[in-house]
Amino acid sequence: MSKITIPIGPQHPALKEPASFKITLNGEEIYSMDMRLGYNHRGIEKACEERSFIQGLYLIERICGICSHSHSTAYIQALEELAGLQVPKRGLYIRTLIAELERIHSHLLWLGVAAHEVGFDTLLMYTWRDRELVMDHLAEIGGNRVNYAVNTMGGVRRDLTPDEIAHILKDVDTLEERTKYYAQVATEETTLVARLSKIGYLSQTDAEFLGAVGPTARACGVDRDVRRDDPYAAYGDVQFKVCVDHHGDVYGRVLVRVGELMESYSIIRQLMKNMPDGPIAVKSPRRIAAGEVYSRYEAPRGEDCHYVKSNGTDKPERVKIRAPTLANWRAVRKMIEGNYLADAPIIIAAIDPCFSCTDRAIELVRPAGAETLTWGALRQHGIDWHRKQGLDFAELNKKLNTQLGRVK
Amino acid sequence: MTAEETVVKALVEKFPCFAEKIRTQRERRLWADVPADQFEAVAHHLFEQMGFTMLCSITGLDEGATFGLLYHFGQPSGMMIGLKVSIPREKPEWKTFIGLFPGSELYEREIADLYGVRFEGLPAGLRYPLPDDWPDNEFPLRKDWKAKPAVAAAAPAAEVKS
Structure with missing residues (x-):
């Protein structure tokens, strides 16, 4: 059979980020794939060289809409090491807490996207509903759902009240219960298991050789996690298991991420229990002594590396960022070979390429004029609006629980 | 002996030119x-x-007269070594390492696009990350680079033609 090459993208119905794939097919089977990336390249590294260290922080937080805290932490760690700043323990604990909340919302988001790509939209609705619990906490702590801007040179900008801590712990319990249910779905729902098994297989040798990172690599049996291997922030103080799976396929990537969710809940509980009192940040200088630092961070998608070089002024000489998705593309090309074209979306989605995530407007413009709502009021507004349309989720939930015999 | 000293010792034994040249910044x-x-x-x-x-x-x-290429090698244990090689600015040529590290392909293409370094042995392929119609000899991460009207006028990346 003669081979045909079809271009997919850069604007693609299944992927939310522009990337162009050139897929060569042998019948229905993928023979090879090439890709064109860079549509979202915004020249942030160059822009950082022309801004002060602290301005760069806010720019870097906007590299990604999902792992914004990952990038800002990797960068700020580099600056703090260059400047020789000792971040107070409480600051490190809060930084780590946000990191784990971010991992939870990212993995829940991914689980929904993956379910959607294989036509299991019920799971998408469930996981994205649960994800809202985390997003609310992030918004409460940082004032924003996506760019929390919690980091600053020498620590963090926001402290936690005992009320907030109690509230987070309560929601972590709920999320843990929900995640156990997803773990059950992922292992017992036969159609899901059959749909994801043996799809996008990558051997452990290939994963290591091709430089795969994060859950993509761990699902192939590569036992690596920067949080354990090169500890930063408060990870040296907490106990957790690195989730490794040996399936090597998309199914394995689901199991790793569900396992990591459970570990994140445990990490958050440990952080909250042992949260030290004291200041959350130290004063920092504007100018940073000359030097170079390599900072690594385990983002939800894998290892995120930032290299920062200072020349002794208030602006960096060079900032180099290597986001985890860039490291994983080479592995995608390998794992997609020999699969059917119809499996391409889930295989590409399985590395969790970074999607843009938008902020929510919290200013309502009504005929009477603009009105700014608090977070709680906006939530209530949403619930009331749906109720007016005849959709009462509280009632529906009650009905469902009664039917399933789970009356509380 | 710390893990760092072990690495330094092993490297100096094999390559005497490294004697006193390896800087241990901190753990790993x-x-x-x-x-x-x-x-x-x-x-x-x-x-x-x-x-x-x-x-x-x-x-x-x-770095002015030279371009530095800083390779960040790592052990799975977390140990990192940053090795820098300097190549002359007038003749920015270096070799590819995709045989040893296939994952370096995109890293090399990025440096080729942004600094104008040519990697010998890197097969022809789709560029990364600049647009397809980016003007020739414009390397934005060079310190002396300033955006010119031709660059500003460059249209968004065109669709890949198969």
Whole structure:
């Protein structure tokens, strides 16, 4: 059979980020794939060289809409090491807490996207509903759902009240219960298991050789996690298991991420229990002594590396960022070979390429004029609006629980 | 002996030119400059004999008369060594390492696009990350680069033609 090459993208119905794939097919089977990336390249590294260290922080937080805290932490760690700043323990604990909340919302988001790509939209609705619990906490702590801007040179900008801590712990319990249910779905729902098994297989040798990172690599049996291997922030103080799976396929990537969710809940509980009192940040200088630092961070998608070089002024000489998705593309090309074209979306989605995530407007413009709502009021507004349309989720939930015999 | 000292000792034994040249910044962070003619041998030795099987990234640096290529090699244990090779600005040519680290392909293409360094042995392929119609000889991460009208006028990247 003669081979045909079809271009997919850069604007693609299944992927939310522009990337162009050139897929060569042998019948229905993928023979090879090439890709064109860079549509979202915004020249942030160059822009950082022309801004002060602290301005760069806010720019870097906007590299990604999902792992914004990952990038800002990797960068700020580099600056703090260059400047020789000792971040107070409480600051490190809060930084780590946000990191784990971010991992939870990212993995829940991914689980929904993956379910959607294989036509299991019920799971998408469930996981994205649960994800809202985390997003609310992030918004409460940082004032924003996506760019929390919690980091600053020498620590963090926001402290936690005992009320907030109690509230987070309560929601972590709920999320843990929900995640156990997803773990059950992922292992017992036969159609899901059959749909994801043996799809996008990558051997452990290939994963290591091709430089795969994060859950993509761990699902192939590569036992690596920067949080354990090169500890930063408060990870040296907490106990957790690195989730490794040996399936090597998309199914394995689901199991790793569900396992990591459970570990994140445990990490958050440990952080909250042992949260030290004291200041959350130290004063920092504007100018940073000359030097170079390599900072690594385990983002939800894998290892995120930032290299920062200072020349002794208030602006960096060079900032180099290597986001985890860039490291994983080479592995995608390998794992997609020999699969059917119809499996391409889930295989590409399985590395969790970074999607843009938008902020929510919290200013309502009504005929009477603009009105700014608090977070709680906006939530209530949403619930009331749906109720007016005849959709009462509280009632529906009650009905469902009664039917399933789970009356509380 | 600490893990860092073990790495330094093993490297100096094999490559005496490293004596007193490797900087231990802190736990798990080593740095060194490597002469261009030794770099390949050092990279192979690190990969094959010393367990530095990860190439985390390559950082390009504009150092005036030279371009620096800083290779960040890592051991799975968390040990990192940053090895820098300097190549002349007038003749920015270096070699590819995709045979040893296939993942370096995009890192090399990025440096080729942004610094104008040519990697010998890197097969022709789709560029990354600049647009297809980016003007020739415009390398934005060079320190002396300023955006010119031709660059500003460059249309968004065109669709890939198969």
